[in-house]
Amino acid sequence: MTTLLEVQHLSKSFGGLRVTDDVSFTLASGDRVALIGPNGAGKTTLVNQLSGDLAPSDGRILLAGEDVTKAPIPERVRGGLVRTFQVTRLFTSLTVAENVALAVMQRRGLTRRMFSSVLDRSDVRDEWQGVLSLLGIGHLAATPVTKLAYGQQRLLDLAIGLAMKPRVLVLDEPAAGVPHDESPRILEAIGRMSPEIAILMIEHDMDLVFKFAKRVLVLANGALIFEGTPAEVKENDAVRAAYLGNYADARRAS
Amino acid sequence: MATLSVTAAPSAWAGLRNDLIAAAVIAVLGAIGWFVYPDDLAFLTRVIGLAFLVISLDLVTGYCGVATLGHAALFGVGAYAAGNFCLAGVTDPILMLLIGALAGMATGLVSGLLVTRFRGLPQLVLSIAFGQLVAALANKLSSITGGSDGLAGISASPVFGIFNFDMFGRTGYVFSVIVLLITMVVLLRFARSPFALMCRAIKDDTLRTRMIGVSVYPRLVVMYCVAGAVAGLGGALTAINTGVIGLDSVSFERSAEALIMLILGGAGNLWGALIGAILFELFHHYVSAASPFHWMILVGVLLIVVVLFFPKGLVNEVTRRIGDFRQARAAR
Numbered sequence: 001m002t003t004l005l006e007v008q009h010l011s012k013s014f015g016g017l018r019v020t021d022d023v024s025f026t027l028a029s030g031d032r033v034a035l036i037g038p039n040g041a042g043k044t045t046l047v048n049q050l051s052g053d054l055a056p057s058d059g060r061i062l063l064a065g066e067d068v069t070k071a072p073i074p075e076r077v078r079g080g081l082v083r084t085f086q087v088t089r090l091f092t093s094l095t096v097a098e099n100v101a102l103a104v105m106q107r108r109g110l111t112r113r114m115f116s117s118v119l120d121r122s123d124v125r126d127e128w129q130g131v132l133s134l135l136g137i138g139h140l141a142a143t144p145v146t147k148l149a150y151g152q153q154r155l156l157d158l159a160i161g162l163a164m165k166p167r168v169l170v171l172d173e174p175a176a177g178v179p180h181d182e183s184p185r186i187l188e189a190i191g192r193m194s195p196e197i198a199i200l201m202i203e204h205d206m207d208l209v210f211k212f213a214k215r216v217l218v219l220a221n222g223a224l225i226f227e228g229t230p231a232e233v234k235e236n237d238a239v240r241a242a243y244l245g246n247y248a249d250a251r252r253a254s
Numbered sequence: 255m256a257t258l259s260v261t262a263a264p265s266a267w268a269g270l271r272n273d274l275i276a277a278a279v280i281a282v283l284g285a286i287g288w289f290v291y292p293d294d295l296a297f298l299t300r301v302i303g304l305a306f307l308v309i310s311l312d313l314v315t316g317y318c319g320v321a322t323l324g325h326a327a328l329f330g331v332g333a334y335a336a337g338n339f340c341l342a343g344v345t346d347p348i349l350m351l352l353i354g355a356l357a358g359m360a361t362g363l364v365s366g367l368l369v370t371r372f373r374g375l376p377q378l379v380l381s382i383a384f385g386q387l388v389a390a391l392a393n394k395l396s397s398i399t400g401g402s403d404g405l406a407g408i409s410a411s412p413v414f415g416i417f418n419f420d421m422f423g424r425t426g427y428v429f430s431v432i433v434l435l436i437t438m439v440v441l442l443r444f445a446r447s448p449f450a451l452m453c454r455a456i457k458d459d460t461l462r463t464r465m466i467g468v469s470v471y472p473r474l475v476v477m478y479c480v481a482g483a484v485a486g487l488g489g490a491l492t493a494i495n496t497g498v499i500g501l502d503s504v505s506f507e508r509s510a511e512a513l514i515m516l517i518l519g520g521a522g523n524l525w526g527a528l529i530g531a532i533l534f535e536l537f538h539h540y541v542s543a544a545s546p547f548h549w550m551i552l553v554g555v556l557l558i559v560v561v562l563f564f565p566k567g568l569v570n571e572v573t574r575r576i577g578d579f580r581q582a583r584a585a586r
Contacts (some may be wrong), residue, residue, distance in 0.1 A: 050463065077467035089462040091455040093522070102455055103466045105448045114480075116269050117446040181261070207374055 002029050002197045003065075004083070005050075005168045005179060010059035010183055012042075012049060012222075017043045020056065021222035027168055027198040034122050034209040035202045036233075037219035038242060043202045046219065047172050051083045052076050055137075062232075064167065073089040080167030084160070088153045090145050096142040096156055100128040103163035113235070131163045135189045155189055160192065162193060171201040183208055210234075266271050273439045283532075284431035294340025295423040297539060299495045302430040305531040306488020307508070308515045309360075309441065309513055313481040314519030315513070317450060318372055318474055319457030324385025325485065327365060330392060330504030332358035334399055334491040337408045340493070345411040347380050349383055352434065358486015359479045361388070366478025367423075370471060373460075382506070384430075389504045404500040419494070426495040432489060437484065443525055444480070453477055454522070514553075518560055520567020527571045529569050532571045 005027040012020035019042045027033060037043050048054035051060060052073040061069045062081045071079075090097050101119050105111045105126045110118055118124055132138040135155045137199065140212065148156065154174060161169055163197065174190065175183040187208055203209045209216065209230065214234045218226040220242040233239050267289045308476060309327045314320040335357030336350040344350065369381045399405055399532045412418045417425045444450055456463045456470055464470060493499050502508060510533070519530020542549040565569040 035494070049358070052459070059579075072469075073464045074467045074469050077465065083465060085465075089459045089465075091458040093454055093458050098451060099455075102452060102463075106452070106466050106468060111448040111452045114447045114449045116443050117447055119451075119453075160462075170283055236447070249286065 002191045003027070003062070004029055006062035006065075007050070007202075008062070010046070010049060010056050010061065012045060016249065019222045020049065022116075023059070023219070023222070023224050024226065025217055027142065027200055027226065029167070029198055030195050031198040031200075031215065032213055033200050033217060035200060035217045035219060036204075036206075036231075037208055041219040042222040043219055044172060047083060047170055048204060050081065050170055069125075078167070081170070082161045082164045082166035083170040084157045084166070084172060084174060086172040087158045088150075090153060090156060090160070092145050094145060094147060095141070096132065096137065096143050096148070097128055099145060099156060100131055100159050100163045101125075101236040103160045104128050104131075107164055128163065131159050132236060134192055135159050135162070136185070138208050144204060151178045151185065154178055156224075157187070158189055166197055168198045168200070171199065173202050173204075175205055180205075187211055225226060242247035269443065269446075272442065276436055276439050280355055280431065280435040284428075284435070285511055287431075288427065290374075294481065295427040296495070298427050299423055299430050300492065301532055301535040302434050303488045303492035303495065303533065304512070304515070305434065305484050305528050306437070306491065307512045307533040308519070309437075309527040310481040310485035310488065311512045312521055312524060312527035313367075313441075313518050314474075314478055315516060316443075316523065317453045317457065318473065318477050320371075321374070322381035322441045322480075323506065323513065324365065324369075324370060324381040324388070325481075325512055326504050326506070326508035327385045327388035328358045328485035329489040329492075329514075330480045330499070330506070331361040331388065332482075332489030333499045333503050334405060334489075335390065335486070336490035336501050337396055337405045337493045340410060341405075342380070345409065347413050347494050348409040348430065350410060350548065351487055353485040354488075355483040356486065356489020356491070357491060358482040358484070360482070361486070362478040362480070362482015363475065365482070366475040370474035372442045375537060376511070384506070385506060385509050389501065389506065390503055390521070392504045399501075400499070403503055405493075406498045408497045410494045412520050423495065428493065433487070438524065438528070443482070444515060445524055449473075449476075455583065456539060457522075498584050516565060518557070520564075520570035523567070523569055523573075526567050526569035533568070 003026050005023050006197060007023060010020055010023045011018065013150050035043055045054065047054045056069065061066055061187060063076060063081050066079065068079060091102065098119065103126060104124055105118065119180060129138060132141055135158055136161065137152055137155050140152060145156065157172060175186045178186060185205060190212065202214060213230055216228060216230055217224055218233060218239050226236055226239045228236065266419065291298055309323065310328060311325045314322060332354035336354040339353045340350055344353065365384050368384055369377055372380060393401055398514025410419055411426065413429055419425050440570065450465065452468060456473065460470055465501065468507040489503065515534040516527055518534055537553065541552050560568065
């Protein structure tokens with residue numbers, strides 16, 4: 001398997017506060033990795049550095065062997081590093097189809113065109129329709145985004161990411177805010193994605209994590225404290241102390 | 255319309271049909287103007303000139319979400335450029351339009367480079383600063399602008415060497431309607447393009463557009479150039495029709511009025527911009543005649559009513575309500 005993303009000794013400090021502390025890991029083609037950790041562990045901060053939204057203080061990020069630590073966001077996206085957001089970020093004045101088509105057109109270098117729509121051009125149309133039906137929201141193509149239920153918005157968020165044909169897809173809590181009984185639909189959608197893509201998923205919902213991940217990274221106070229299979233993570237005392245303990249307590253209480 | 259329909263037939267015919275509908279609507283509006291105000295064509299011609307400014311403003315404000323109160327600069331520079339070339343001997347009206355559009359585009363480039371670098375209040379302040387700078391320059395550089403006396407004596411030669419600009423403004427009116435028609439058809443196609451769609455996405459969520467690989471700043475600058483060309487076209491058209499350019503064409507008031515017209519008609523919709531300009535000027539025309547000292551008060555009241563009851567502008571609200579009505583009827 002080819003290594004697609006390599007994070008080397010990544011650190012980020014805000015003043016005296018170290019929010020990312022010497023984090024190193026790799027993602028290879030086909031990886032299904034979950035990044036977990038208690039609230040405030042620095043998960044989203046880490047993702048923001050991967051996507052280029054936030055500059056790391058130290059360390060390197062390699063995308064398919066190329067150093068993108070200082071590369072601007074569009075360059076990383078062109079390199080195949082795509083992310084979604086914890087809170088849905090959609091183009092709310094447009095329809096579902098337009099949201100996905102924009103990503104398709106951008107990837108294919110069509111968004112500089114200034115004359116007439118290419119939304120219905122067969123190659124573009126096939127692609128956005130394909131992505132929408134893969135995620136099970138094909139019937140909503142013509143619906144304005146503002147009329148979608150929240151679960152559908154989350155799926156559209158995934159669809160936009162997927163339309164970019166990512167090599168590395170970073171999903172920041174894809175099931176956040178989705179009613180618990182609907183989260184399997186999200187997982188199902190992720191399951192249908194191409195096996196070539198390396199997926200890093202940040203998630204709070206442990207059921208989802210254990211169903212999705214082949215490998216789990218545990219972050220606490222900005223540092224990676226454990227890396228292993230879901231079964232190993234469950235058994236590990238340090239992880240339990242930092243995170244799962246609270247989770248188990250919370251589950252018992254509910 | 256500026257909105258896209260994903261169910262439309264994926265053919266060149268659909269595009270052509272949209273073009274024909276737009277052309278027909280403007281031709282009909284133009285004909286109504288001709289027959290309703292036969293003695294006031296100069297007024298209508300002025301409205302068309304202003305409509306270009308409002309449409310141009312819509313491209314940056316309605317489509318890209320750029321807040322600006324200095325947009326008249328693009329219009330005024332286009333007018334002054336066309337006027338100066340005319341005085342220097344380039345009197346062909348179509349060449350003058352071209353010069354106006356190019357000058358507007360160049361001003362749009364400078365203004366866009368400055369203004370779109372920022373968002374929110376800093377952006378608004380910079381746009382005002384740019385507008386004031388151009389206004390101050392227009393006042394100072396009286397050798398090319400005529401200063402406060404205005405640049406007078408602009409006299410365009412006949413259109414295609416045949417149609418003289420007559421004193422009743424008939425040629426000017428027909429010429430203006432045709433230029434508006436062509437511009438609107440082209441811009442409505444532009445508004446359906448991937449480029450314009452991406453601009454709307456940038457307005458909705460700039461970070462997300464960057465996360466799908468878009469370099470936002472250069473795009474907004476390009477949009478400013480397009481808007482500059484449209485505003486410059488309007489400026490040149492006004493110069494051709496009135497024969498004189500005053501400082502008011504670059505004034506803060508002109509920029510602010512254009513924004514009011516846009517909000518009235520509905521931002522993010524080119525028809526909204528056009529209808530907003532027409533309605534505002536008609537309102538101005540009648541109310542200022544009836545009550546020359548108090549008409550601004552009534553404009554204020556009108557705006558408050560529109561913003562309260564039609565927050566998205568008249569055209570957008572009417573289209574939305576028609577859509578809702580149709581949906582309700584289809585559901586029954």
